[in-house]
Amino acid sequence: MKVSARKLSAAVAVALISTGISTTTQAAGFALIENSASGMGNAFAGGSAIAQDASTVWFNPAGMTRLSGSQVAFVGHFVSPTADYTDTGSTKNIALGGGALTGPDDDGGESALVPNFYYVTEMGKDSYFGLGVTVPFGLSTDYNSSWVGRYTATKSEVTTININPSFATKATDKLSIGFGLNIQYIEATLSNQLDSAAICQASLGGAGGLCNANNLTVANVGAAAFDSSQSLTGDDLSFGWNFGFLYDLDKDSRLGLAYRSSIKHNLKGNVDFTRGTELNTVLTTIGGGTNLLFTDTSIMAAIELPESLSVSYFRDIDSNLSIMADITWTKWRNFENLTIIFANPAQPASTIPEDWENNYRYSFGANYKLGDKLTLRGGIAYDQTPIKSATDRTPRIPGNDRTWLSFGAGYKISTDMTIDVGYSHLFISDTDINNTDASFGHTVKGTYQADVDILSAQASFKF
16 A cells, blocks of 8 residues: 655644643643554553564664564544542631631543554664554543632643654664654643632731731632632743663563663743732732732743653464563652742742652563454553652642553554554552642642443554
8 A cells, every 4th residue: 555755744743732632631741642542452561572564663762673664553542531539528727717728529521542653674784664643642631610629720731742763773682772762742721710809818928907808808709709719821842762672582572671871851930820819909900019919910830741661572372362461660759749840929939849759660461362453452551650749749640549440452454554552441540649838838638439441443454
């Protein structure tokens, strides 16, 4: 099957546009492992060793040496999560009177589409070029503006686009080496409600009775009717790198190793404040420099997306059955806090503690060929959360340990075209949260009951 250069260019453009769709995080933290449908069927076991199609550009660029000619792959994943929150005793800041923090429970889960695109071609004897367009990190949670945890989070959205040109060569008959450059764009939106009464009583020192005169009393701390709000947006373009090795242990088995560097982003953007009527009256009446509080301004925030290391094993047991396994380590420890700096000198910097830990993901899978055209796949995985404590967990990322159960199939329509489908159900441990926000001292205390369904499809073409 021949694919013209014009059609290929158009396909890349479509893939780039599609990756702008917001995503829901399904690997630990807010990493996205959904990078192929063929791998989905195995719970991504053996990812850096299997090298079965062009998606190896992401999992291990050295695997391109096992492909022939030129290939493209178009991949889409539909992710459907639930994250039902049940409150078990959220409270207001004790220094401002304490008592129950009220508001309805909510489900912050958001269904999403995660696309991928890959291209691989032989450049000459034992040398290969590949291009991957992926969404390696993403987050989307959305709560009602009146829900009980509104002062910590309402909307959280992080989208990344990673363009990954890669090269590979065979160093020896047994060893292949690959490396790549990562051009990564990130865009983030973080929104939450602001407790107007708490601001007036704590930050403005009562404002000479103006707070009480405008209903922003201690008794109205935590009252949604008087809330203000903020929405922060920012983006950045930064660079990283990756490399991989693939070694043939014998004719039936191989070992893969793949490393991806961390990428440091310095996001720049803006914050949009919406003052409640009462708070706006107080700030306007005070006059002078104080009324610059909670006015729209530019912002800066730094975040380091983690490095990772994967080791995978693949073995053909016989002509029909293959097994595979993988261990992946991700260095989340550098995600200690998120500090937002406001250009407005009257607005103090905001620091959100995170205190995450490094984590591991373990997976095992198997393929079984039913004839020359159909391959059945299955896999399981255990993915640790980097969030170790209920006090460190926030409604923006209410993650916990998860167990993957995956199934899939691949069908060769012709020698030049293969269709792959995969399905995974993620069983997520009940997730306790007991987080006190740094801004208002309110505590969100409750339990999340969550699970995820993922359906993936992929079309691969050789030419």
